[in-house]
Amino acid sequence: xxxxxxxxxxxxxxxxxxxxxxxxxxxxxxxxxxxxxxxxxxxxxxxxxxxxxxxxxxxxxxxxxxxxxxxxxxxxxxxxxxxxxxxxxxxxxxxxxxxxxxxxxxxxxxxxxxxxxxxxxxxxxxxxxxxxxxxxxxxxxxxxxxxxxxxxxxxxxxxxxxxxxxxxxxxxxxxxxxxxxxxxxxxxxxxxxxxxxxxxxxxxxxxxxxxxxxxxxxxxxxxxxxxxxxxxxxxxxxxxxxxxxxxxxxxxxxxxxxxxxxxxxxxxxxxxxxxxxxxxxxxxxxxxxxxxxxxxxxxxxxxxxxxxxxxxxxxxxxxxxxxxxxxxxxxxxxxxxxxxxxxxxxxxxxxxxxxxxxxxxxxxxxxxxxxxxxxxxxxxxxxxxxxxxxxxxxxxxxxxxxxxxxxxxxxxxxxxxxxxxxxxxxxxxxxxxxxxxxxxxxxxxxxxxxxxxxxxxxxxxxxxxxxxxxxxxxxxxxx
Numbered sequence: 001x002x003x004x005x006x007x008x009x010x011x012x013x014x015x016x017x018x019x020x021x022x023x024x025x026x027x028x029x030x031x032x033x034x035x036x037x038x039x040x041x042x043x044x045x046x047x048x049x050x051x052x053x054x055x056x057x058x059x060x061x062x063x064x065x066x067x068x069x070x071x072x073x074x075x076x077x078x079x080x081x082x083x084x085x086x087x088x089x090x091x092x093x094x095x096x097x098x099x100x101x102x103x104x105x106x107x108x109x110x111x112x113x114x115x116x117x118x119x120x121x122x123x124x125x126x127x128x129x130x131x132x133x134x135x136x137x138x139x140x141x142x143x144x145x146x147x148x149x150x151x152x153x154x155x156x157x158x159x160x161x162x163x164x165x166x167x168x169x170x171x172x173x174x175x176x177x178x179x180x181x182x183x184x185x186x187x188x189x190x191x192x193x194x195x196x197x198x199x200x201x202x203x204x205x206x207x208x209x210x211x212x213x214x215x216x217x218x219x220x221x222x223x224x225x226x227x228x229x230x231x232x233x234x235x236x237x238x239x240x241x242x243x244x245x246x247x248x249x250x251x252x253x254x255x256x257x258x259x260x261x262x263x264x265x266x267x268x269x270x271x272x273x274x275x276x277x278x279x280x281x282x283x284x285x286x287x288x289x290x291x292x293x294x295x296x297x298x299x300x301x302x303x304x305x306x307x308x309x310x311x312x313x314x315x316x317x318x319x320x321x322x323x324x325x326x327x328x329x330x331x332x333x334x335x336x337x338x339x340x341x342x343x344x345x346x347x348x349x350x351x352x353x354x355x356x357x358x359x360x361x362x363x364x365x366x367x368x369x370x371x372x373x374x375x376x377x378x379x380x381x382x383x384x385x386x387x388x389x390x391x392x393x394x395x396x397x398x399x400x401x402x403x404x405x406x407x408x409x410x411x412x413x414x415x416x417x418x419x420x421x422x423x424x425x426x427x428x429x430x431x432x433x434x435x436x437x438x439x440x441x442x443x444x445x446x447x448x449x450x451x452x453x454x455x456x457x458x459x460x461x462x463x464x465x466x467x468x469x470x471x472x473x474x475x476x477x478x479x
């Protein structure tokens with residue numbers, strides 16, 4: 001509607017009211033019936049006060065809902081379609097102006113919907129509120145996740161949530177193994193078999209997962225039946241999960257799955273892809289744990305409590321979520337993921353002297369989730385290896401505290417290569433499975449060595465992958 005028509009309408013309307021009020025003090029529109037007592041203006045068509053018609057308000061097209069009042073603007077004419085630069089409508093003089101807007105603008109910065117609006121001096125306020133825009137947050141699959149860890153120091157309050165401060169002050173999150181820090185021995189009973197394992201806390205803090213999202217908004221005036229999605233922004237959000245880094249400090253030593261079923265002992269005729277274990281040739285009494293293939297470690301299968309074969313999946317590194325499966329581990333515990341092995345290594349790097357005779361390596365030497373092979377952290381391997389060599393084996397060059405004193409205490413039990421034509425037992429090392437798959441035939445693992453002629457190797461740790469049919473040691477982490 002044009003501005004001149006709008007002005008003339010209100011001029012005539014006001015003149016009519018004035019003449020009616022001067023003559024009668026009250027006015028009726030729609031009939032000659034006397035207005036109801038107390039009504040200055042009475043709209044009715046019939047004697048009983050009813051009407052078959054309504055009041056048609058001026059129909060205009062709003063271009064915007066506001067002006068820059070803070071910037072000193074006083075002319076509200078530019079908010080209406082049909083005005084010119086010569087039109088000057090004082091914003092205060094038009095307070096209370098009531099119109100019906102017919103325009104539709106569906107964007108985030110200038111959203112205008114049809115309906116009755118009243119000018120309040122700064123804004124065209126809708127009489128009936130607009131339907132609220134609908135926002136959705138969609139995972140951006142083109143961007144990788146980012147796995148991280150925020151370590152906490154049990155000796156200081158920084159970073160700890162209020163609900164954990166009392167337990168922290170009571171020493172229940174102290175590192176290592178002692179009587180006050182919630183690291184009791186683990187009793188594992190499977191059918192007729194019962195084992196006891198020592199435990200230790202190597203770190204505590206928040207596991208972090210950062211994901212990218214696309215935020216979309218539906219600015220439609222009728223968002224339910226007429227969606228009009230537009231991308232608003234890209235955001236990242238970080239999820240934090242409190243994690244207590246309690247690990248077993250002895251190699252798993254069981255011939256049964258958690259439900260009590262027997263695991264078959266390895267032989268060269270075993271079908272590929274079936275769970276099995278192997279005894280250590282130098283440990284006939286099974287004092288130092290058993291070796292398991294990856295299928296046994298993850299408890300592969302389709303039954304209750306088992307893990308479906310992940311197939312050709314890459315679950316390793318900083319851009320993957322942790323695999324969270326119990327596997328062969330006791331109830332309340334799980335087979336650590338590739339990422340959790342890195343968390344463990346970094347926990348020991350930060351506080352090396354708590355778990356070994358090696359001085360603290362320090363945060364500056366912490367390693368990344370994607371660092372492969374020998375990662376150049378001399379001292380980490382020594383801090384994790386037991387000082388004690390198995391009978392008849394070479395010196396470990398280890399400096400770990402014993403399990404009873406909270407060390408990782410990794411005995412070099414060796415491993416069994418089963419994926420070659422001549423399966424071979426390899427000595428003077430320790431290999432550990434993770435729960436993380438690496439392609440169709442491999443799984444991620446960690447290794448410790450005591451090579452006589454290689455100082456760099458014996459002092460560090462190795463991250464890599466191995467064939468799932470190989471037989472390695474297993475350590476479990478508390479849920």
